[in-house]
Amino acid sequence: MALCGTFKNVFGYLMDVSKKRHLTLIIDEFQEFGNLNPAIYSEMQNVWDSQKESSRINLLLCGSVYSLMNKIFQNSKEPLFGRATGRLNVKQFDIKTIKEILGDYHPNFTKEDLLAFYLFTGGIAKYVELFAGAKAFTLKKIMDEILCENSFFLDEGRNVLIDEFGKDYSNYFSVLMLIASSKTSRPAMESIMNISLGGFLDKLENDFGLISKVRPVFSKPASRTVKYKINDNFLNFWFRFIYKYRGAVEMGNFEYVKNIIKRDYKTYSGQILERYFTEKIKSEKVLSGIGTYWETGNQNEIDIVALNEYEKTALIAEVKRSSKNIDINALQNKAVNLVKRLSDYTIEYCGFSMDDM
Numbered sequence: 001m002a003l004c005g006t007f008k009n010v011f012g013y014l015m016d017v018s019k020k021r022h023l024t025l026i027i028d029e030f031q032e033f034g035n036l037n038p039a040i041y042s043e044m045q046n047v048w049d050s051q052k053e054s055s056r057i058n059l060l061l062c063g064s065v066y067s068l069m070n071k072i073f074q075n076s077k078e079p080l081f082g083r084a085t086g087r088l089n090v091k092q093f094d095i096k097t098i099k100e101i102l103g104d105y106h107p108n109f110t111k112e113d114l115l116a117f118y119l120f121t122g123g124i125a126k127y128v129e130l131f132a133g134a135k136a137f138t139l140k141k142i143m144d145e146i147l148c149e150n151s152f153f154l155d156e157g158r159n160v161l162i163d164e165f166g167k168d169y170s171n172y173f174s175v176l177m178l179i180a181s182s183k184t185s186r187p188a189m190e191s192i193m194n195i196s197l198g199g200f201l202d203k204l205e206n207d208f209g210l211i212s213k214v215r216p217v218f219s220k221p222a223s224r225t226v227k228y229k230i231n232d233n234f235l236n237f238w239f240r241f242i243y244k245y246r247g248a249v250e251m252g253n254f255e256y257v258k259n260i261i262k263r264d265y266k267t268y269s270g271q272i273l274e275r276y277f278t279e280k281i282k283s284e285k286v287l288s289g290i291g292t293y294w295e296t297g298n299q300n301e302i303d304i305v306a307l308n309e310y311e312k313t314a315l316i317a318e319v320k321r322s323s324k325n326i327d328i329n330a331l332q333n334k335a336v337n338l339v340k341r342l343s344d345y346t347i348e349y350c351g352f353s354m355d356d357m
Contacts, residue, residue: 015057022057027062029064031068041072048083065164066209068163092123092125093124102114102137111357119272130152139265146242147249147257157235157243175189176210179230179236180239184214217291217305273320277304277317277319281306289307289309291304300334300337302338303319313346316350317351318351
């Protein structure tokens with residue numbers, strides 16, 4: 001069969017071939033067709049709908065821009081809406097796997113090494129591979145790998161997200177920088193940016209999947225008591241230290257940024273340690289819910305509240321880098337009002353530190 005250079009003809013030919021024998025077709029960065037020729041999606045729909053019943057093809061369409069892939073297959077106005085028979089979102093390595101990888105490459109790793117490796121990679125395979133290839137497994141070596149001339153990591157946040165955000169990227173970047181810098185409530189962010197952020201926050205959460213709402217346990221779904229977090233560990237770091245201090249980065253003043261990281265590292269890594277233990281507890285798969293808790297004015301903040309509604313058990317936990325800073329009596333005092341909501345639960349108070357990683 002002679003083929004002219006159109007995607008429709010090539011795709012139609014492959015569908016014909018699959019009628020005679022099994023065929024697997026993988027198209028990577030599928031969302032890029034929208035930039036080249038958006039009509040391709042309609043052409044695919046016509047070929048697929050007319051030939052899929054008689055074809056024996058496994059068609060895998062992959063993409064790295066979450067919002068565009070979501071639009072192509074989940075927007076009811078798009079030609080390929082409803083055609084996908086399955087979806088696979090590639091997730092990060094879990095904590096157990098991260099520890100195994102670190103142990104394979106760096107057998108004598110310390111708890112500080114593990115926290116740094118988790119903090120900077122978040123289990124994302126791409127980052128794990130790059131650090132492993134550079135033999136960067138300690139905080140110093142990881143920082144040296146990130147903050148140097150021609151580092152892949154310096155533009156990573158921009159490279160990943162510019163296509164997602166388009167012309168409004170500067171506002172989205174500002175919101176993400178504020179969240180990464182612990183300005184996690186909408187009023188706090190709006191007071192700094194002087195614009196309404198409802199639309200930006202909604203898209204960051206629902207269209208791009210980059211942030212999540214955090215509410216105190218037992219709060220109502222419509223409660224305005226809400227904070228936001230960046231889901232990806234590396235992007236959280238990138239906006240907190242690389243984008244925020246981009247002036248110094250652009251001048252190549254890497255030592256300045258390293259000093260900022262060193263200054264803030266204990267506080268910042270303590271926050272990431274909370275994520276570590278939240279993920280670790282989730283992985284045990286014995287819970288009906290897990291979250292955090294605070295009261296009006298950010299009073300009586302509790303790092304982790306894990307519930308098993310079936311067995312009526314609750315874990316109330318504090319997370320500190322050092323076990324010396326854990327005070328169970330103070331934790332119990334902060335939890336007085338929370339415990340009133342857990343009157344029929346068996347409650348365990350616990351402290352987690354780097355010793356428990």
